[in-house]
Amino acid sequence: MRNTRRVKNKNGIANLYLVLVFVVLYAPIFYLMYYSFNSGGTMHKFEGFTLDYYREVVADTRLMIIVINTLVIALLSSAIATVIAVIGALAIHHVRSRRAKNTLLSLNNVLIVSPDVIIGASFLILFTIVGIKLGFTSVLLSHVAFSIPIAVIMILPHLQEMSPTLTDAARDLGATRRDVLTKVILPIIKPGIFSGFFMALTYSLDDFAVTFFVTGNGYSTLSVEIYSRARQGVSLSINALSTLIFLFTILLVIGYYYLNQRKSRPPMQIAEPVAEAGVPR
């Protein structure tokens, strides 16, 4: 009797702790959303409900251009990065020697573990030396560059799980290299390619530090814009914007979750490198 009560009590504390962690994790996000409706114009005294800030966001053409810039960069860079990543995964997969494979893998992971200030600063030097004007091109190239390694990591396990007999059989049956690639390998690693693309997309949408270094004047993405606005202090249009971004993110996540569920794989497998993957950029 006493024993069971003790266990229950312990569970209570445990649950309380978890609830607390969740509350702290979500509080700032809901705090932002709540005040986006505040007619008072501050983040501390709620005076009345208004949709003014949403109207302001939608009417702000400069901001809309920035949103479009961000989306264009994200979609384009992840598409290019995914293509190169498929090639990279094939390259790593086909290397026979263990040492060469490890070297390639380490080189692949350099950009995942590097701090973003360093990526940003070194890319800035690179673009300046090569003579690429800062703006759309430099941002696009950087996003492609830092998205490739994560996409490789998402694709590689699928290649490694693939039975080598499949490609051998295809070859024996007279398939050309091209056929083997397009009819056997690519369909098998398709889930990896999709998650690679998705990760690249979230990477690109989220990136601040690297972009901050390589945007010149006149070109901006959302996170850079948010940073410069936030430095000027509280403005509730940022709150409205963040609410919209939050809703968009949730839609993305649900979409991704649904895609993952449909396949018979266990949902949201989190591998070690992926845990590091989303670290603030």
Next chain:
Amino acid sequence: MNSKGKSYYLIPYYLWIALFVIAPVLLVVYYSLFDLDGKLTLDNYVNFFTPVYMRMMLNSFWYAFLITLFSLLVAYPAAYLLTRTKHKQLWLLLIILPTWINLLLKTYAFIGIFGTFGPVNNFLDLLGLGEQQILFTGFSFVFVSVYIFIPFMILPIFSALEEMNLSLVDAARDLGASGWTTFRRVVFPLTISGVRSGCMAVFIPALSLFMITRLIAGNRVITLGTAIEQHFLVTQDWGMGSTVAVFLIAIMALFMILTGGSRKGVRG
């Protein structure tokens, strides 16, 4: 696909490695050898060992250490409790979800929360402690950073705990070990790999964050990251910025060798 000479399709990937992985590092090292006037010199390295930079480096390390420590202290129990819940995957997804929201927006939220009239100060007022200056202090920097990093600490620890064989815990208990002893002698050692990758995922970015220091700590806290950003984008002293970057890269490499000795490659 062992026929040689036909692997030209691999070129884009190798080109990426050469241009965006190897070249940038070399360029940073190269630039660290020049001063503001473009003269070849070792002055930057000499400068780095002056008290100003040394203090900054110690400062940076101290904060990164605190951030890592507090993240670990919060995340380990949370990860442990998460493995005990029903619908683990759903809860885990809910832990990950905030990481998909732009870091700057979350940081911006804290400007309101910690502000002079924000809820935290209201609460302190209620307790009779009066209003405190929370924003623009070391405390707010550590708090917000820990907040940002917690999910990245929970994830690897969670997966390490999931991989652990539970019968070992049962065996320890059967053999008379107390809960604490079981944790200290069995559970923790078995999940040390998760703790290690969690610490790595937090410590290195914590050394180089600059947006949180700018927005929340109001330039009170200067980290290596802030210094690099300052030199590159404000004072335009790329040489000195590169020197700081070289040291950050060296520290990072050292840290990875020290902690990551047993790190396996990417899943198999």
